Amino acid sequence: MSSCDPIIEVKNLYVNFYTYAGVVKAIDGVSFRICRGETYCLVGETGCGKSVTAKSLTRLIRSPGRIEKGSVIYYRDGKPVDLLKLGEEELRGIRGAEISYIFQDPSSSLDPLYTIGYQVAETMKEHGRVASIKEGIRRAVDILRTVLMPDPETRVKNYPHELSGGMKQRGVIGISLSNKPRLVIADEPTTALDATVQDQIMDLLKKLKAEEDLTVLLITHNMGLVADMCDRVAVMYAGRIVEEADVFELFANPKHPYTQALLRAVPNPMKRMDKLESIPGTVPNLIFPPSGCRFHPRCPFAMDICSRERPPDLEVAPGHRVACWLYTEHGGR
Template sequence: MMPGRKPLLEIVGLRTQFFLHEGVVTALDGIDFTVYEKESVGIVGETGCGKSMTAFSILRLVPGPGKITAGNIFFMEPQDVRQRRMQLEIEAQEWYRRSSLVEKKKLVALYDYRDTGRKKKAKKLTPAQIDKIVPPDRVPTGVTRYYLAQNAKTMPASDKVGRAAALFSFDLLTRTDDQMRSIRGKSISMIFQDPATALDPVFTVAYQLGEVISLHQGIYDRAVLDKKIEEVLKLVRIAAPVNVMKQYPHELSGGMKQRVMIALALSCSPSLLIADEPTTALDVTIQAQILNLLRDLMRTTGSSMMLITHNLGVVAEVCDRICVMYAGRIVEEAETFELFANPRHPYTAGLLAAFPKLGERKDELSVIRGTVPNLMRPFQGCAFVERCEKATEVCGEDMPRRVEISPGHFVSCHLWTGKEGPNVR
């Protein structure tokens, strides 16, 4: 956590899997990151690395046969509740470490965040194997939940902060479907990749905006609603809002459709805006306009933004901080300038080396050899090992830990494990 800044969204050990006939695909494999208030965070990586699935998991819109199998998504958690929860989690870690080998086998069998449900296999595990599945510096998510739930039973009803912390009351994964429907659009909004398919072709812009505003703000008077819609369209710099209100999506250009999508997302003043490839299929000039609009709107409204893209130029332009994803894991996280100036993970360095630079002459662009691994195939170590030019034997055997190598700069790589890392998660 960055000192002096208040977390808005905190993701801990999030794991999302798809259970197919051919096997299990692990789309997200224990990711951790935080979005602070009034901050723009970029999520970058190759197609299929889990960027969009991160957004769908936050909104609990993972399509079947997908399922969130582990982790926590804390949203708008008060500071006193967060501090109490972290204190209880430390107590849970100590309790787990004091547990006997037999108890650990049972706990791993029931709650292991990487191998859930394989009870028979867990009974045969050795202490070394248990430490590989659940490293000593990290307790299985379910074990923590179990310990905290037991503590909540003994807390007095007057201890509202303690009970909220122990029961993970601000974890989106504990919310009911009705509660999530209220959160989506009002507290967390999303701009989808393709406005042509996200907008309903049979309804006017006014109808679609009015539906969202009526649902979340309870405004049903037609005159009041039309005025509110006009204000929202002006906010996204649509020159003739009254005319656009009467139009259908097919009557709008690509840039105008995207502006309407942004208006839909911001119509209820959300605390967090998730923008999934907001400049896809737009020409360069319109892309620049949309990016400038998003940046200005974040400053004006005070909302936080999570920007998902594969374009490094986009995040450099808009974001305060960047998370680099690879094969369902976040391999590096840092402030934008720091990441571009000092990439520490070989994958990040490869991405930046492949990015063309003005004034630099090359016969050919750099490439990252090989292909992304099959996410249906389980791997113990680093997912990048087969493509990494700096890989060693340990890279294929053990999953690298998340290490803070400088303030706010995290990396998951054996090249940095144990080096300058005061904070290991």
């Protein structure tokens, strides 16, 4: 393990949603840190809390959601700032500029009423990188060229409906990169696109990462992408991180029964995975989450203690942690 110069550090994060049906305990004590320059992956089944975690980092959680507890320490020019305590004004200066997002569906990230060039320009103007929209639109051509938009001089004048899905996502990535962010949070950036375009967008992210000195938080349910893109991986289950390791270590030596099941569900890690149908049972309802280890009702190795107490985070090898009773004196592994 090389040493880690952290860019962001999430500590003991709790997020609830107050719905009519009850309180959804969506994020339940999540901690992790991302090192400068790496691609860190959050992986897990639908509803496990990947997007809520991502949005919580810059307080994008809206009502009925509430961040209950925790801290998100962002190292801004080496100085730690807790983004959960920062004033809204100051946070807005960071969000979209130093920390930017790429979401799953490019259509919903773009405004249908404005050209792609205008939207790049507007983001830059908002963060003071250009003095006028006119100057921004000129710069937008270069940005679109960087994200390998075909014929950027023409495309800059196009409205979103005039672009293909892949071009739209290139536009979104262009907007996201226009302020030279330090950390890019890509939440299932290719799920809405067809397979060939997915590969192109992933190649683009790799290229940009190499050129622009970026740190990436990549969210996916696709183990093939994890293998292809990530340096380190956190596996989420029902609002918690159950395992975290270097990508090679995780694939070679998965410890948590959930990770093992995830990997068995994709015998070939390079194969794309849309559903994890081979894991018996379903993701629990987070209004009434299982007691103890949230995975215990689906776990083939569950012991008494698993339904009673939350498992501790154990470091089973350098940089490899797992939250599972099997690796304590109770499990004897």
